[in-house]
Amino acid sequence: MTARLQNDAAGQDPAGARNGQAPGPASASRPPVPPPLVPTPNDCPLPRRRSDFPTFTDAVDYAARSEKGMNFHDMRGTLERVYTFAEMREDALASARRLLAAGIRPKDRVAMVAETAPEFAALFCGAVYAGAWPVPLPLPTTFGGKDSYIEQLAIQLQSCDPKLLLYPAEIADMAEAAVQRQGCGGIDWEGFAEKDAPECDLPEARPEDICYLQYSSGSTRFPTGVAVTHEALLNNLAGHAEATDAGRDDRVVSWLPWYHDMGLVGCFLSLIANQMSVDYLKTEHFARRPLAWLDLISRNKGNTLSYSPTFGYDICARRISSQSNVAERFDLSRWRTAGNGADMIRPDVMQNFVNAFAPAGFRARAFTPSYGLAEATLAVTVMPPGEGIRVELVEEEKLSGAPRNLARPVRYRAIVNCGKPVKDMVVEIRDEQGAERADHQIGKVWCRGPSVMHSYFRDEDATRDCLVDGWLDTGDMGYMADGYLFIVGRAKDMIIINGKNHWPQDIEWAVEQLPGFNHGDIAAFSIEADNGEESPAVLVHCRVSDPDERVKLRDQIRDKVRSITGMNCVVELVPPRTLPRTSSGKLSRAKAKRMYLAGDIQPLDLAA
Template sequence: MTDQSLTPTPNDCPLPRRRSDFSTFNEAIDYAARSAKGMNFHDMRGTLERAYTYAEMRDDALAMARRMVASGIGKGDRIALIAETVPEFTALFCACTYVGAWPVPLPLPTTFGGKDSYIDQLGIQLSSSDPKMLLYPPEIAEMAEVAVAKQGCEGSDWASFAEREAPDCVLPEIGPDDICYLQYSSGSTRFPTGVAVTHRALLHNLYGHATTMNIGEGDRGVSWLPFYHDMGLVGCFLSMVGNQVSADYLKTEHFARRPLAWLDLISRNDGNSMSYSPTFGYDICARRISSQSHVADRFDLSRWRLAGNGADMIRPDVMQNFVNAFADAGFKASAFTPSYGLAEATLAVTVMPPGEGIKVELVEEERLSGTRRDLSRPARYRAIVNCGKPLPDMDVEIRGENDDIRGDHQIGKVWCRGPSVMHSYFRNQEATEECLVDGWLDTGDMGYMADGYLFIVGRAKDMIIINGKNHWPQDIEWAVEQLPGFNHGDIAAFALEDDHGEEAPAVLVHCRVSDPEERAKLHSTIKEKVQAVTGMSCVVELVPPRSLPRTSSGKLSRAKAKKLYLAGEIQPLDLAA
């Protein structure tokens, strides 16, 4: 890699902006490399460590592409990449696309679960994506080599790979309908499903992102989101390249330790900042600043033009707290830009037009759950956030149980159709056919339309999303099943709202233990096991055997289990009994 420079890349340059109107992402890289713009990587305190122009990235990517060809990597091969927020990852990702291989961004180890847990997760995702090679940062060599040995693919840390010969060669022709990359859900461990995204789908989404948000001169990206997450990868890396935008990056673990460094970076930007986060990112900053004063002395958020919200359910109370905390620093509530998307649609499906901010509608909880209200109790309402309008060329429909199209303010399943929709789930034809019907994607989410805007009310899928991270309930259930004395179907996992309106994982477990001391010990063991999987405290309820409901085909019904539990029809066992 090239020598580092401590001068950040500029916001503006003479090269005319093109809003991702390219045939392939490779063309987008080539065009961005003609500008002086690029990516800027910062340390935990927000100090610039490396300015990395798109021209440098392209040169490094082409050299890496030649090394890949010399190593026998060709079109259609998968290359697993540990997605650290460093220049090496970006160059290797682009190298894969030049070769026609499919980069597969995978997560770094987290602080929860330990080394063995990470090796298992990595091994499962390697098995699913079946890569020819895993490239990883030298710091995790020990864990990566164990996972590689289990999978039987080649592995190399990227420093060693960069020392390989890079002889001249002819790179293959890449077309719009070739697969560009494979995206895995960050929370899927035991049952991972890779989303195959073509160059055409990616560029359409990047074009829609730029057009909807009116990306122009002076705009600059700022991000701490991980590159293995679709919002971090597509919204904060690939979009910056495709639309020729300079960007500043913090590593995700650095944001976790010093969240206000994110706002420091935005404050130092002399252009218009574009920065996105799940709700919890805004929440952490508002909580962290609450004990401090004089925010105007430290921060200048007056040029934060687009404060994107996505990746989890948007909570208006948290957004209001953020406004209250940082209004004195110049933050405008109108900068909030809610959106709705999913990896199966590349990223964004709908985006709020810039400047409209957060808008909510109050909806009766019984209407959301589809139940009838007890007239003896007062009505309870939930604030549903407006997630904006569909991207250009993206169609959105709300459908009922019989696929009837619902009218405005009628709740149903959210379907979308457009050039951004995924090609398929990798090597999973059955799952692909279940959610892709005549070009329409069944998102699995519930919502309604009103005057052309989409409102998301919940998830029809069983996905549990905690602090912006996805958790498959099967993974949590499977983890508990590994404890002695449990059978498949003994555990139901889902999300519950706590007293503060925040989501937490809940687990109902069939209990066959009668001794009070042993029962209490089992309860603690399960809590520790679920925390290792999710990274947070959970609600654990021991319930009588055979009390968890099943569908007509005999499958565990999580949705019904949650409903019965909330209604008091599944009574937890007394730990003291």
């Protein structure tokens, strides 16, 4: 019967079947061809609401009335799974009932390894329906190996103290090892889906309730979880939708991980609360085939919103050679919002991307710089649509706070405009005494608004340190100009030598200009010498094997850094892939410094 229906559908009934005879053996053995998957639409009759819901569960309920949803693709960009918001809601409600049947109660934490998959989406929303607090945790990376991941997972489990860890079966060995250290329960997704889901009443969420815990990769207090309420989440999602003017025929394409705030909030939760269809690539698939991201954007017939840290644009531009015909492969003409955030935005990288993909229709004004952090749920400022990247050249003396040295030529640094505060958010620049600074005066960035976090989970001291009278101390340095925010760098990363401030980004960027280096190959920080004075140290990935060439490279780097800082520095060449990354893929200077001082990063031997 299956073969007959398949042939009917194909309009190719065998002659024997038309004459009332049984089909021949070849026809009978032919496997059925599944119908082609149809991605969820960009728009549907249900009116769009910009995250104007009292709770996130209300947002899920409303999104499920639409025809929109999530579309999961393989490494080559082939559609593998269509998952409507309606189907996700049904699975989430079943997950909520399973959690309650397993003894999970409101305010309990449910940790879950955040793979980009339908299972995680349903489990996250299911935990929220059950009144529990989902805690997204990272997948293993190629850095550090199995033992390192188990240690990281165990530390985060200890921090959030969950009743249960849910994880994909393929990492069962590592997840179970971490669970045994913590003493909580653990089960893989498939096993959990087989548990009973008896009918029961679900708790009713309130706007002021905690919705989830989010670990901030940029936090100096890692691994403290950021507690985000329903009202904070929805306020930030509404502000982001308004800032990007989310509307008709918009569709999102994303490869960002769901254990980082930009991926979790900006490219998962936001799409539910603002009813937008999305096409997903897994992060590890993007790492192997980054241009598949642009292939997906090219196939989208709607207006595309897609986001990436600087390194995502960088790697795509590097993959394009001068012989590549990008106009034949890509169509980026409908990419209206190319979001950029999560690390320092580099104008040179963005220009390289424009140079590489302008022939495919990419417009520089599509770039949408932004600034945010998990402690503010996600977005603090966003560049208005169509304004693109705007850069100011600032004298380095103004950045460092040192008096102008007339004996040296003026040096400038390009500072990117990160946009205007989102709806209901207020931003101030303050000096060390807490006084507000005027336009173009650099200081600490503070923000206040309904989407600022509730607290750091079970860490009152850390919460008091950064939340003062409703204001959040972001730990970042910047200045305001005509209502726009310019980010200069992280205060905690600043290198202070002889009373002069040096931004590690300046040193790293200078070394990157030497041949053979990529973004993320260099980590700069300060160390204390034997005499108690601080000096800059630079760790550099080295791909050179010849001992003499290594010495030349070290000296070349030292000269380059001296030209920036005016001082000698420690230069250590380390093996490739040695420098640690945060959960979002960014270089972690603080961790690199700790590992170096502890001897966990071993420099390469040099002849001299």
